[in-house]
Amino acid sequence: MTAKTQTMDLLPRYALAVLSHLALVLAWYLFVRFGDVPKFVMPSPVDTVKVLFSGTYEWWPNVLVTGTEIIGGYAIALVVGVLLALVFTWSKWLEAAFMPLLVSLNMIPKVALGPLIIVWFKYGVFPNTLMAFSIAVFPILLTTARGLREVEPDLLDLVKTLRGSRWQIFIKIQLPGALPYIFSGMKVAAILAVAGAIVGEFLGSDKGLGYMMLQVQVTLDTDAMFMAVILITLIGVLLYGAVLVLERLLVVKDARID
């Protein structure tokens, strides 16, 4: 926590954040309006919003598909990542055997797996969910494993003198202590899950916002491409925001990792 965020009131902070976003949209508008930019290179914000209501495209079903892939892949990554980290902290042997393997597997560029995943699972929501999962699971696993290991040895001594059980150590000290780490992994994973789902849709899909972008690219409907990017971003922002809210509820201010 910096001194700056401490001394600044919440209201002006939020106001400034909103203003900077509005300023970007305004700059975009002015650039297109007075910059003599061809419409197929960059549409104005007004045209971009118009395309959402023009009825030319079915936005909502595609948002739903991409949203399902992102949230689904993310949720599976969260469950699998935390559980694997748990197993590794409980068994030194399993960790010694499988952690290096997972690190090696993590080196595979997940994008390179795309064509394979399509061969194995065909087109559709599931393979793209799998892409989102495969790219989001590692940061969660690594930060959780790290967080579960971070226990003060003296604190363990204190628990030992009172004959505390392993379960008590886990539930009262390790897990709550690891929460800030889990959340820092969850934040990184939120961004990656979005990228994973979209890459999946680029590589092979018959619905979703990424698929739509490829379709309208052919007709040079840049308005729609911009709108698709904005909608994808909004899904990501919603996910990220949900994680932040959850963190605010579960993690004491002093322990948050930004």
Add this chain to the structure above:
Amino acid sequence: MEPFIHLAGVRKVFRKGATEFLAISEATFDVMPGDLVALVGPSGCGKTTLLKILAGLYDYDGGTVRIGTGTHPFDPSRDIGMVFQQPLLLRWRRIVDNVLLPTELLGLPAKASRERALALLAMVGLAGFEDKYPYELSGGMQQRAAIARALVHDPKLVLMDEPFGALDALTREKMNLELLRIWKESGKTIVFVTHGISEAVFLGTRVVVLTAGPARMADNFEVQLPHPRTLDMKTNERFGEYTRRIYHLLGME
């Protein structure tokens, strides 16, 4: 009266592979019930190791360790309170819930424990801070909470490992006075590890001096200064004699 803690010829060797390291040789001293014994010595003299042996966290390689008497029985699974150099409060728990941790581990009744925790927080001077989080408290206040946590399950023996070592000099002096008051009010037997020579003399009813390399017990004497102790005793002649005696043993004259 029978001593509450009886140590005779305690030896501790650390082994790592083929190398051996003698951490403690021949530690012999007694602690009477209700005493506050200060273990003083330089870093690496084995005083923390000795404390961990008393806590039952380490085995020892020779000698006798006996804690408890017929009139003062001791249950090693629930009669130890510990305070470390760092407060080690759980930062996601409010102060009162931090103090309650030992009672949860021991499965003591929640309502009575909470009342006791609140009373102890008042005793250590933290009334009104029960519902704060640790980061909202200064280092000295956090250490007071850690002391309350060490007392909450009503242990017979409180082990303190340089509890004020991380505090600034003024706070430390203040905490020394506070500790003496808390010790008198609670009537606990306390073993207090420090490398502060005047702190050891000021706090201790008895001082045990340990020297390093090779680790051994150099002295063990009763401090004959009246109670309650006051800060101006630090300037009196007898206090000076005690501290000089320790400086001499530690080869610092």
